[in-house]
Structure formats: structure tokens, C-alpha cells
Amino acid sequence: MLDLSRLRALHAVSVHGSVAGAATALGYTPSAVSQQITKLERETRTTLLERRGRGVSLTEEALHLVGAAQRLLAIMEQTETELEERRGLPTGRLTIAAFASAARGLLPGVLAGLSREHPALDVRLDEVDPHLSVDLAAKGVVDLAVAHDWDIAPLPAPEGLAQAVIGLDRCDLLVPEGHALAGRDGVRREELARERWICQPPGTVCHDWLVRTLRTAGCEPDIRHRAEEHHTQLALVAAGLGIAMMPRLGRGPLPAGVAAIRLDPVPERRLYALWRTEAARRPAITAAVDALRAHGAAAGLA
Secondary structure (H helix, E strand, O other), X not given: OOOHHHHHHHHHHHHHOOHHHHHHHHOOOHHHHXXXXXXXXXXXXXXXXXXXXXXXXXXHHHHHHHHHHHHHHHHHHHHHHHHHHXXXXXXXXXXXXXXXXXXXXXXXXXXXXXXXXXXXXXXXXXXXXXXXXXXXXXXXXXXXXXXXXXXXXXXOXXXXXXXXXXXXXXXXXXXXXXXXXXXXXXXXXXXXXXXXXXEOOOXXXXXXXXXXXXXXXXXXXEEEEEOOOHHHHHHHHHOXXXXXXXXXXXXXXXXXXXXXXXXXXXXXXXXXXEEEHHHOOOHHHHHHXXXXXXXXXXXXXX
């Protein structure tokens, strides 16, 4: 008999591409995941992982087992959903993946409320970029993804995922207080052609949106500084090193030396929750989506 926990470990290595990534997703140590794979190799009398430089690759036999593991995990998920649905109460573990500003500005209240109202529900949060969180939800690594997209850069959702809009998050232009634009009621995008910019690194949703937005307005952005954290970007703006475009959710109060200006038209990003259609009847999903919408409205999402 094949052990389901060992198949789960192999499936996680396949999804995350490494033993370390699988360990992080499963909440194990890398050595524990390696031990599970070694035992599975012993049980199946076959090699499942091959060393490739610093990483590993799955053999053909391993890929066959991963397919079987995916089917078994889907059956387990369906069974757990049916049991939870029969009870009529949110129970079990619910893993939510959310991007940084939602994890900071939205999820604390959601998690606290769910834990208080549904003590039998074990809710856990992973901070993940939207490009990755949607894929994790589609693969069943997380139960629910909180992602966002922009009007000119929609984020496609894979087949097999249901989604619900949480709300719209508006974005402001942030400039140093001594900047020539500071104090104005509004600024058109065409006026930003010669500005120096501070934004997220390439490959992130916000970076791609900024570049597309300014190019649509006929501007090629001069990006001088790249920083992941909003607080770092704010500090760079306050120091007079450039301007930034930043959503309101999770931003917090502006520091001294930074002014917010309305950009015309106002940029908006759509926040939404995504989950596998097989789990749509699960009471925990329904409770989490309801909580996300309620806290989104309280946080000022339109």
C-alpha cells in the first residue's frame, strides 16, 4: 500500500520544483520531505528524484506517481468538502495565499474574524505574489487565493477556478512635498514623461502595470529605484529621489515629506478571491469569501 503522506510530499516537490519549496508549503523541514521521498522510493523499488546541479528533477516513474497522487488528493478534498458540507460549519484547515498589501491591509481582520466566529476552522496565511498565488490555487496547494489585476493588465484565471470580486482599490501618485506637482488637485498621465520613478522590480504585477500605463500615454518610464516593500518606496519618495504610484490598501498613513495627488483617470486594481470549483460547496470557502468582502468594504474598497 502506498502511503498518502509520502505521495503528498512527492506531489509538493513536483509543484514547487524543489525539496525546500515542498517543505515550506507542507510546513515540514527539507530533511523530513527527503525522508518521505526516500521511504517512497524504497516502497516502490524505484528512483524518483535525480540530482541536477543544486536541484532535483523527477523521473518518469515519479511523474506517473504524481499523477496518481493528484487524483487521490482530489478525492480526499472532495470527501472532506462533503463531510464539512454535511456538518454545515466551517471546519478543518483553510490555507489562504495573498499578495503583500492585502496580507497587510485586509487579511489580519479577516483571519481574526474567522478564528473568532469559527473556532473549528484552522486558517493559515501565505504571502505570495498574484502571479504565483493563482497557480497555487489551481494546483490545490492553497485553498483560496487573494489576487489582483489592473484595468489594462488583466490576470487570467486558469480553468477549474471560481472567483468572486472583493472590491476596487484606488491608486495615488506620491511625490515629495517640494515637488513641482505637489499641491495640485490632479495630474494627467501625459504630464509624467520626464519624471524619475520608484516602483517594484520587473516581473511583478505593479511594475508591469506602471510600464504599460505610461507607454499607453506615450511615456517611457525612467525607473531609477526598485523596491519590493511599500514602506521602502515611501522612504525613497520622502528623500526626494523620485515619484511613485501606490495603491491605498495596506499603505498606511503617508510619512512626512510625501504628498498624494489624484491621477486622472484614477488607476484602479480589482481584488478578487479564487478557489477550485470542486471546493465551492465547502462552508469554509463561503465564510472566507464573505469575510473578505466585508473587510474589503470596511477598508475602503469600492
